[in-house]
Amino acid sequence: xxxxxLDVIIRQLAKQQHKSLTAAVKTRRxxxxxxxAKAKDVAGKQRLRQMAKHTFEEGTxxxxxxxxxxxxxxxxxxxxxRRAADTFxxxxxxxxxxxxxxxxxxxTVKA
Numbered sequence: 033x034x035x036x037x038l039d040v041i042i043r044q045l046a047k048q049q050h051k052s053l054t055a056a057v058k059t060r061r062x063x064x065x066x067x068x069a070k071a072k073d074v075a076g077k078q079r080l081r082q083m084a085k086h087t088f089e090e091g092t093x094x095x096x097x098x099x100x101x102x103x104x105x106x107x108x109x110x111x112x113x114r115r116a117a118d119t120f121x122x123x124x125x126x127x128x129x130x131x132x133x134x135x136x137x138x139x140t141v142k143a
Contacts (some may be wrong), residue, residue, distance in 0.1 A: 039106035046102030049105070050095050057091030 061084045068080035 036108070039110040039113075042102055042106040042109065046099055049102075050099045053095045053098065054092065057088060057095065060091065061088040078110075105114075 064084035064087060064132055066078050068077045068084065071077040
């Protein structure tokens with residue numbers, strides 16, 4: 033993983049977080065649905081079903097925003113690295129290469 037680009041790593045971590053967040057949202061939704069099944073009155077069942085629905089919607093929206101944010105960060109990083117590489121290549125092409133005819137004399141150290 034040391035040789036991998038950071039944008040790839042950012043995307044992998046976001047994918048893992050997205051999966052775990054989605055799993056947590058589904059567990060919470062299932063919990064509310066189980067409570068709705070155990071509810072005695074109709075109003076309680078409807079309220080718990082609605083809570084399950086809202087929990088799922090809000091949780092998936094949060095997971096989507098997390099994934100989108102990570103994708104934007106990864107894209108931004110990749111773009112910055114490409115720009116830096118292009119700038120460096122342009123500077124190398126423009127800079128005149130100096131060739132020195134002299135050879136450097138080794139320095140002697142006096143003790």
